[in-house]
Amino acid sequence: MTIQIRIERTTAPKPRPQASELGFGKYFTDHMFIVDYAEGKGWHDARIVPYQPITLDPAAKVFHYGQTIFEGLKAYRTETGQIALFRPDMNMKRLNRSNDRMSIPAIEEELGLEALRQLVLIDKDWIPDAPETSLYVRPFVIATEAALGVSPSKQYQFIIIMSPVGSYYAEGIKPVSIYVESEYVRAVAGGVGHVKTAGNYAAGLKAQEGATEQGCAQVLWLDGVHRKYVEEVGSMNVFFRLGNKIVTPALTGSLLSGITRDSVIHLLRHWGLEVEERLISIDEVTQAQKDGSLKEMFGTGTAAVISPVGSLYWQGEKLTIGDGSTGELTLRVYETMTGIQTGRIEDPFGWRVALD
């Protein structure tokens, strides 16, 4: 397949924000990618156009039935001035798993990757270069058919937008406190928690409000069936260091298969460490905290890369993990992951994909 992407460049480039103003997902670059889908015609008219509003019929299915999926990855300017993505093929594969679950037609992986490459390069001056900043890339698909029957849409748009994002840890990597959620449930096996679809996130807002009220940064989700197995932390996967073993929840169908998770598992095993993917109950975690075997805990995800957990709030008690500071393994994983991503260190795995 030769991939044709029509390009219409902006004639009115926007002023770029200062590194200090960036935050997360507040500013958007000059261009966006769009490709349309129509039943019978397939995906067609791939184009890069000036960043612009989307115009939809108020009956578009995305508004009513939530048929939509998304991805998230980052483009970095490496130490040597190259522009790179981190494992973008994994994002395209997951995007198609999400599409399949949400009854959205698949998108050719090569089209997605080529769109990412061309779009990032066109807006490459938007990649911030202060330490630990990056360009966040957001591919998403929305169902655009204007019809109120509950059935798969006959029309879609696959869109990619990009946002320069600031350092997650402006003052250095710092542990967060986490609220163990016992009332709300994020997802259940048989549902859609294992894919990246919009509804999963709105469903979690209420729990997040509760966590914030308790002074916590994020929620630790427990499974919806037994209400005891640990699933994810906020929008991140989660790892525990129990003695010298590392444990992370198995992919049981209700949690997302994070690309950072996969990379961290590889990395730890590459270092010769033992990693178990299995069920881990909140009782096991709190017991290990009490007997001192829970040494470290951290979340993994594209936004923060690694997020150390300093304490857990559970049944009215605050449980400090280790001495409450960032654990040594956590820090090593963080340094190595961000090092590989930004080209500060060698990439033995072929994860960093240079675009130019």
Place this chain on the structure above:
Amino acid sequence: MTIQIRIERTTAPKPRPQASELGFGKYFTDHMFIVDYAEGKGWHDARIVPYQPITLDPAAKVFHYGQTIFEGLKAYRTETGQIALFRPDMNMKRLNRSNDRMSIPAIEEELGLEALRQLVLIDKDWIPDAPETSLYVRPFVIATEAALGVSPSKQYQFIIIMSPVGSYYAEGIKPVSIYVESEYVRAVAGGVGHVKTAGNYAAGLKAQEGATEQGCAQVLWLDGVHRKYVEEVGSMNVFFRLGNKIVTPALTGSLLSGITRDSVIHLLRHWGLEVEERLISIDEVTQAQKDGSLKEMFGTGTAAVISPVGSLYWQGEKLTIGDGSTGELTLRVYETMTGIQTGRIEDPFGWRVALD
């Protein structure tokens, strides 16, 4: 509060479809209602305008995190020429329960009801008058803030659109066959299955595909924890007549509190029948089918009002309910409900709300 709704009438009314072309949710009337929300300002600028596209930033939160809810109700032209809604206050109350769960600010019930009244009256010529046709009314809220952080939006729109819909039973009320779903799960307690939010519906499409492949019209959902208690049928609540008792699943937190469900329970009790709201397992249902005590089964919802179930497809077996035709109680409920809605019979409950 006095409610001010600005009105801008269309200058280009659309041709209206023939009754035979209507279907469900394919055509939309000449006008729509919109009211905006901004943090600090509240809901403001309520207006009725010509039906028109919505223009949103591609980073609008509804596309990414699914913060959105909706309602569905019908306007009827009664036998005496009046225009009426069915229990619209119940829709506004449920809309606010949905808003609360999805971290969307509440909408004053009076504003919603007044918007419904004025919009339906402005487009009253769109209410079809063939038997069992109606004007389907779709209020919905979308999160419009352009920002990729996972947090409640600071901006929303509450919109109402309307669509003339054909008779659900053009050839008379007719039983459907139902596929009992054992792989996919619609919702779980602690999640969002008890409210009307978009993500619930996209999540159900895959199961519906499977049902269609088996020649079934809809899915019967089982609970996500035990995978055995009956929850809903498609986008309807469900009732079983077991001997002379009527059983419907209790509102355990994972199923929608249907307004038709509530009305049917009232009606049956008004008739002196015994109605139980409780857990009912698929084993109990299939057992009752086998021993002959399962006399009737039907779904309830705004679209079809009452949908008789003729057979269940479960573990490779087709189980016929009663003699496979519409049961006598089912038919009586259907005739009475539609009679009250359309003004064909008296309304002892005050459910029919005349708008003019």
